Amino acid sequence: MATQTEAAVVCRDVIKNYGSGDSLVRALRGVDLEVFPGELTLLVGPSGCGKTTLLSVVAGILEPTSGQVNVLQHDLRKMSQSKKVRFRRQNIGFVFQQYNLLPALTAAENVSIPLILAGQSRRRAHAAAVELLERMAMGNRANALPTQLSGGQQQRVAIARALIHHPRLLVCDEPTSALDAKTGHTIMEVLRSVAVEGERAVIIVTHDSRVYDFGDRIARMEDGHIIGIDTQNGTGRSMRATSDVATVGGASHGGVTA
Numbered sequence: 001m002a003t004q005t006e007a008a009v010v011c012r013d014v015i016k017n018y019g020s021g022d023s024l025v026r027a028l029r030g031v032d033l034e035v036f037p038g039e040l041t042l043l044v045g046p047s048g049c050g051k052t053t054l055l056s057v058v059a060g061i062l063e064p065t066s067g068q069v070n071v072l073q074h075d076l077r078k079m080s081q082s083k084k085v086r087f088r089r090q091n092i093g094f095v096f097q098q099y100n101l102l103p104a105l106t107a108a109e110n111v112s113i114p115l116i117l118a119g120q121s122r123r124r125a126h127a128a129a130v131e132l133l134e135r136m137a138m139g140n141r142a143n144a145l146p147t148q149l150s151g152g153q154q155q156r157v158a159i160a161r162a163l164i165h166h167p168r169l170l171v172c173d174e175p176t177s178a179l180d181a182k183t184g185h186t187i188m189e190v191l192r193s194v195a196v197e198g199e200r201a202v203i204i205v206t207h208d209s210r211v212y213d214f215g216d217r218i219a220r221m222e223d224g225h226i227i228g229i230d231t232q233n234g235t236g237r238s239m240r241a242t243s244d245v246a247t248v249g250g251a252s253h254g255g256v257t258a
């Protein structure tokens with residue numbers, strides 16, 4: 001079914017070079033990739049193979065050197081910088097490998113930023129942020145500053161911030177790297193239900209083999225190329241049916257929209 005749906009992301013022969021001359025790094029060497037709404041696509045591969053670079057290009061944060069990048073039926077390369085910023089704010093959520101939380105703001109204030117940028121009042125945005133943090137077992141730390149949080153807690157704040165405005169495309173760079181098995185599982189369930197129930201496209205970079213079962217597709221990357229895509233219809237999909245998944249993700253989704 002999903003393969004007949006229009007892709008949310010289409011990359012064709014995407015090349016990204018950093019630097020030039022002696023310091024030239026060919027990070028992406030002709031990437032072809034399609035990502036579909038309602039699915040969770042995992043991007044896996046060794047350190048330095050270009051995963052973060054590819055996510056950044058897809059999210060419109062980094063200009064590719066050449067190639068086609070279509071996101072939600074928009075050609076990113078044809079967009080002006082200001083239009084791209086607006087498009088990103090409205091449609092894309094990004095969980096950075098290094099979290100990128102604002103240190104002077106509390107967890108809830110960090111999470112509410114996308115809603116405030118979208119024009120919501122601070123009060124409503126804050127309430128929505130606290131509710132989403134509660135669903136991620138972080139309700140009791142909503143007023144803490146990032147420096148007062150553990151790595152795994154900061155990671156959950158970063159994920160909540162990327163989700164709160166219901167982006168149609170969510171990209172996550174190693175979202176479970178700092179989490180224990182149980183919390184990692186909960187977060188993957190949230191991400192999976194976000195994809196399935198909201199018909200969102202979710203791309204997750206991971207080194208964490210514990211999360212492989214959650215993916216509908218696993219794109220394997222090596223040395224700047226996608227070298228293969230495995231489609232799964234086993235454990236990952238069947239987990240959707242569990243009531244936990246529906247409750248965690250559905251409630252957080254509905255709660256924020258309301």
Ligand SMILES: Nc1ncnc2c1ncn2[C@@H]1O[C@H](COP(=O)(O)OP(=O)(O)OP(=O)(O)O)[C@@H](O)[C@H]1O
Nearest residue numbers: 018019025026027046047048049050051052053054
């Ligand atoms: N700003 C930059 N300037 C120069 N080279 C860079 C820059 N960012 C990344 N690179 C290089 O590009 C290549 C791909 O980097 P990238 O960060 O995309 O890898 P990655 O697959 O995300 O690795 P990891 O799993 O360690 O996060 C690496 O060789 C890296 O050293």
Ligand SMILES: [Mg+2]
Nearest residue numbers: 051052097173
């Ligand atoms: Mg990386």
